[in-house]
Amino acid sequence: MSDHSEQSGHVGHVVPISTYVLVFLALMVGTGLTTWVAYIDLGRWNTVVALTIAVLKMTLVILFFMHVKYATGLTRIVILAGFFWLGIMITLSCSDELTRNWEIVPKGWNMIIPFVSRLW
Amino acid sequence: MSDLAAHGAHPPGFAHQFETVAQQREAGQLGMWVFLVTEILFFGGMFTSYIIYRSLHLESFITGSHLLKVQFGATNTAVLIFSSLTMALAIRSAQTGKSKGQTIMWLILTMILGAAFIGIKLRYEWYADYVEGIIPGVNWAYGGAHAPGVKMFMCFYFFMTGLHALHMVVGLGILTVLVIMTARNRFSSEYYSPLEISGLYWHFVDIVWIFLFPLLYLIGGRYPGS
Amino acid sequence: MSTAIADLHDSSAESGVNYLNANYGIKSWLLTFDHKRIGLLYLVSITIMFIVGGMAAVLMRLHLVEPQGALFEPETYNKLFSTHGIIMVFFFLVPSIPATLGNFLIPLMIGARDVAFPKLNLLSWYIFITGAALALYATLSGGVDTGWTFYPPYSAAYSHTNVTIVALGVFIAGFSSILTGLNFIVTIHKMRAPGMTWFRLPLFIWAMYATSLIFVLGTPVIAITLFLLGLERILHVGIFDPAVGGDPLLFQHLFWFYSHPAVYIMILPGMGVMSEIITCFSRKRVFGYEFVALASIAIAVLGFLVWAHHMFVAGMSIYAGLVFSVLSFLVAIPSAVKVFNWTATLYKGSISYEAPMLYALGFIGLFTIGGLTGLFLASLATDVHLNGTYFIVAHFHYVMVGGAVMAFMGGIHFWWPKITGRLYPDYWARIAAAIVFVGFNLTFFPQFILGYAGMPRRYAIYPAEFQVLNVMSSAGASILGVGYLIPLIYLTWSMRYGKPAGRNPWGAKGLEWTTLSPPPTENFEEIPIVTEDAYEYPVAGGNRV
Numbered sequence: 001m002s003d004h005s006e007q008s009g010h011v012g013h014v015v016p017i018s019t020y021v022l023v024f025l026a027l028m029v030g031t032g033l034t035t036w037v038a039y040i041d042l043g044r045w046n047t048v049v050a051l052t053i054a055v056l057k058m059t060l061v062i063l064f065f066m067h068v069k070y071a072t073g074l075t076r077i078v079i080l081a082g083f084f085w086l087g088i089m090i091t092l093s094c095s096d097e098l099t100r101n102w103e104i105v106p107k108g109w110n111m112i113i114p115f116v117s118r119l120w
Numbered sequence: 121m122s123d124l125a126a127h128g129a130h131p132p133g134f135a136h137q138f139e140t141v142a143q144q145r146e147a148g149q150l151g152m153w154v155f156l157v158t159e160i161l162f163f164g165g166m167f168t169s170y171i172i173y174r175s176l177h178l179e180s181f182i183t184g185s186h187l188l189k190v191q192f193g194a195t196n197t198a199v200l201i202f203s204s205l206t207m208a209l210a211i212r213s214a215q216t217g218k219s220k221g222q223t224i225m226w227l228i229l230t231m232i233l234g235a236a237f238i239g240i241k242l243r244y245e246w247y248a249d250y251v252e253g254i255i256p257g258v259n260w261a262y263g264g265a266h267a268p269g270v271k272m273f274m275c276f277y278f279f280m281t282g283l284h285a286l287h288m289v290v291g292l293g294i295l296t297v298l299v300i301m302t303a304r305n306r307f308s309s310e311y312y313s314p315l316e317i318s319g320l321y322w323h324f325v326d327i328v329w330i331f332l333f334p335l336l337y338l339i340g341g342r343y344p345g346s
Numbered sequence: 347m348s349t350a351i352a353d354l355h356d357s358s359a360e361s362g363v364n365y366l367n368a369n370y371g372i373k374s375w376l377l378t379f380d381h382k383r384i385g386l387l388y389l390v391s392i393t394i395m396f397i398v399g400g401m402a403a404v405l406m407r408l409h410l411v412e413p414q415g416a417l418f419e420p421e422t423y424n425k426l427f428s429t430h431g432i433i434m435v436f437f438f439l440v441p442s443i444p445a446t447l448g449n450f451l452i453p454l455m456i457g458a459r460d461v462a463f464p465k466l467n468l469l470s471w472y473i474f475i476t477g478a479a480l481a482l483y484a485t486l487s488g489g490v491d492t493g494w495t496f497y498p499p500y501s502a503a504y505s506h507t508n509v510t511i512v513a514l515g516v517f518i519a520g521f522s523s524i525l526t527g528l529n530f531i532v533t534i535h536k537m538r539a540p541g542m543t544w545f546r547l548p549l550f551i552w553a554m555y556a557t558s559l560i561f562v563l564g565t566p567v568i569a570i571t572l573f574l575l576g577l578e579r580i581l582h583v584g585i586f587d588p589a590v591g592g593d594p595l596l597f598q599h600l601f602w603f604y605s606h607p608a609v610y611i612m613i614l615p616g617m618g619v620m621s622e623i624i625t626c627f628s629r630k631r632v633f634g635y636e637f638v639a640l641a642s643i644a645i646a647v648l649g650f651l652v653w654a655h656h657m658f659v660a661g662m663s664i665y666a667g668l669v670f671s672v673l674s675f676l677v678a679i680p681s682a683v684k685v686f687n688w689t690a691t692l693y694k695g696s697i698s699y700e701a702p703m704l705y706a707l708g709f710i711g712l713f714t715i716g717g718l719t720g721l722f723l724a725s726l727a728t729d730v731h732l733n734g735t736y737f738i739v740a741h742f743h744y745v746m747v748g749g750a751v752m753a754f755m756g757g758i759h760f761w762w763p764k765i766t767g768r769l770y771p772d773y774w775a776r777i778a779a780a781i782v783f784v785g786f787n788l789t790f791f792p793q794f795i796l797g798y799a800g801m802p803r804r805y806a807i808y809p810a811e812f813q814v815l816n817v818m819s820s821a822g823a824s825i826l827g828v829g830y831l832i833p834l835i836y837l838t839w840s841m842r843y844g845k846p847a848g849r850n851p852w853g854a855k856g857l858e859w860t861t862l863s864p865p866p867t868e869n870f871e872e873i874p875i876v877t878e879d880a881y882e883y884p885v886a887g888g889n890r891v
Contacts, residue, residue, distance in 0.1 A: 014216055015208075017212070020208050020209060020212070024202070024204075024205040027201045027204075027255070028198060028201060031198055032194075034333070035194045035338075038334075038338040038341050040341075040343055041343040041344075045153060046340070047228035047334075050338050051334060051335075053416060054330050057330050061327055062323075064208075065204050065207075065323045066319070066320055066535045071149075072146075075149070077625075078154060079156075079157070082156070082160040085160075085161060085650065086160055086161060086164040086167070088651065089161070089168050089567065090168045090648055092651065092666075093168055093600075094171065094175070094664050095665065095669055096599065096657075096662045096666035097172045097176070097593065097595070097596065097663075098172070099665045102665060106268055111161075122543045136459070137460035137462070137537070139873070147462045147463075147535075150531075150532050151462065151529075154528045154531055154532065154562055155524075157562060157563070158562050158565070159566070161563055161564075162565040162566035162569060163570075164567070164570075165566070165570035165571055165574070165603075168599075169574075169585050169600070176608075177591050256590075257577075257581025257582060257583045269591050272587075272592060275583060275716075276585065277402060279585070
């Protein structure tokens with residue numbers, strides 16, 4: 001039998017079948033809910049609801065099916081880093097792609113330009 | 121302190137660059153998680169592009185999304201979630217020292233569900249899309265509203281679900297190898313790392329689909345007037 | 347107080363068995379799992395790619411001695427600069443130090459027997475040569491003319507060259523990088539010898555760790571980008587296609603998200619080598635160890651936030667330009683910290699001028715020039731004028747050739763005795779280093795002036811008034827070529843005729859110097875137990891603190 005002192009947390013830890021089944025049921029409910037809500041008119045909130053449920057489902061899969069609830073800090077940092085870098089890619093790309101039509105000089109700042117340009 | 125004395129105590133599957141079994145197992149886990157991070161960035165390039173274009177061309181994306189078959193998308197989501205359950209149970213079966221027959225049963229169930237996912241997709245979605253003429257670059261006969269943007273959306277649909285399906289097929293290959301390894305008594309409650317690590321991969325592929333489903337099939341909702 | 351190594355029983359020394367002669371035959375090399383042999387397999391491969399990329403450069407410089415172009419049609423010239431860039435970036439610079447010196451040294455430096463996943467290591471080499479073979483095939487059967495940056499719509503819809511094959515070659519080679527980075531991260535986390543805490547690691551390891559972070563986080567994005575480009579080329583429709591509302595700039599965002607951090611992949615390992623060489627040849631502890639270590643991580647992280655400074659004149663929103671300009675200034679800071687710390691390490695050190703040190707001193711000067719000129723380019727207003735000119739060409743060659751390649755050469759010379767068990771002739775090595783330094787500056791300094799004067803890059807012809815500077819640059823290139831050829835000769839010669847090196851010919855600190863030269867296959871007789879910090883050299887004057 002394995003020596004516990006040699007093991008990282010999650011291997012010594014056996015997840016009960018009931019936990020797996022509960023998570024499975026929660027995921028199924030989430031899927032059903034996402035589909036059902038799509039047929040209801042919530043305007044822009046449809047997307048918010050759908051993505052929130054998706055994030056919750058992902059969290060359940062990560063914590064329980066992928067055993068991260070019982071995993072080391074290093075594992076968590078690795079996962080967070082992955083999402084953080086994805087966030088960098090999305091955010092900074094959008095900082096260009098979604099701001100092309102923004103006014104070069106926002107309203108109100110027009111007043112200041114003549115004064116500032118006289119400073120040179 | 122030579123390795124020779126230590127060898128006798130090491131189970132099958134022990135690799136000699138490591139000093140202990142625990143070190144090997146932790147290394148394998150960390151390695152797979154690092155690989156999954158690369159997969160996040162790999163799919164992430166397409167998710168980034170999707171976010172940008174959806175923001176810029178929402179009407180086209182809604183129109184395109186309504187061409188997809190929600191019932192099959194939803195069914196496939198359920199199929200994949202079920203397969204994650206069976207995969208988790210397969211690993212647990214090895215972890216708790218159950219018979220190899222039981223582990224193999226859960227693995228094969230996972231494979232059947234994975235194959236069902238691909239079968240449903242191919243037969244009821246992609247083949248139907250081909251007949252309808254909404255596959256860009258292959259058979260494009262769409263004459264409805266927002267045609268250019270809908271074509272862009274359908275590019276995303278096929279590229280993203282295609283890449284995902286490719287990962288599923290690779291997963292099925294991995295599962296096949298695992299079934300063979302289990303049948304050859306390679307695993308025990310002390311050594312089942314390949315199963316664990318492959319499970320991580322399988323769950324990741326499930327998570328990608330968990331996002332693809334609402335992002336592709338449910339844009340703008342499916343209520344009357346959407 | 348030295349590293350405690352249990353019983354130095356030199357059974358390997360007595361028998362003369364090391365990783366080079368433990369097995370003979372081509373199969374024992376092509377099917378090896380030994381990280382040291384894999385490092386050498388990579389060394390041979392990237393040397394071949396360097397020669398191919400170098401030949402493209404030679405042809406370009408020969409062509410450019412005349413304003414109307416001396417040798418080639420413009421279409422051919424386009425293929426030459428594209429080939430030069432693709433091969434040098436993806437198949438030489440990116441793998442250079444990591445796959446050769448990294449593979450060889452990381453387990454030795456941390457006190458391990460091999461990397462975490464030796465089979466993945468071998469696989470990564472096969473993946474690399476597959477990608478390289480594809481790229482070479484595409485080059486020799488017609489080449490590409492899109493530049494190494496593959497911008498659509500030209501690359502996706504209009505170019506009639508082998509874009510898809512080359513993109514596939516780069517895509518495949520990318521997986522080699524990913525596996526290498528993954529291997530290194532796990533190895534450094536999990537396989538350090540007892541007592542080797544994070545802040546006792548050699549700075550080369552910190553640099554390789556930071557590099558591996560970039561491998562793992564950045565490379566997948568270029569992979570998906572080239573994949574999408576290939577799809578668009580094959581299907582004649584795709585997400586960068588303006589006809590369906592696509593934005594070619596999106597390609598550039600995704601491309602540079604990897605390709606900018608890629609330049610830190612190229613320089614960070616070189617910086618790691620610098621820390622090793624400078625401490626050894628000043629016989630002095632590095633100044634500010636923690637700062638240098640954390641600066642490596644900072645470069646890796648900040649390097650991901652600046653990519654769109656390559657796109658200032660591409661048509662981006664002005665707001666994005668502002669954001670990326672500010673961030674680009676930030677990334678210079680950790681690099682500067684390192685240069686200051688190396689200089690402070692040299693101060694009052696007991697300096698000797700063997701070839702590795704000459705390369706290192708050259709690095710400090712040339713990298714500083716290259717880095718400072720990067721600031722001109724980070725600044726929006728000046729970049730508008732300098733973008734697309736030879737100023738940029740000079741800037742990146744100063745950091746990549748004056749920096750990374752010189753670091754690579756320095757590292758190869760420094761660890762050559764450990765790798766081969768032989769000493770190279772340092773007299774010729776110093777001459778070659780001097781020739782490289784002179785040739786390099788003659789090649790690339792005129793290009794700063796050319797760029798400032800407005801000569802565009804990637805053009806096969808140029809206005810006649812630029813000819814003198816171009817001829818100077820081409821003359822420099824021929825000298826530089828000679829400087830690179832000389833080591834090929836004496837290093838090869840030394841493998842047979844060089845003096846046996848002994849364990850530690852330089853008197854350097856570090857676990858790799860405690861084992862035999864060449865090391866046995868298992869690296870160490872016994873896994874060492876580490877009790878002291880890195881670089882425990884006597885402080886200047888021979889007094890130990």
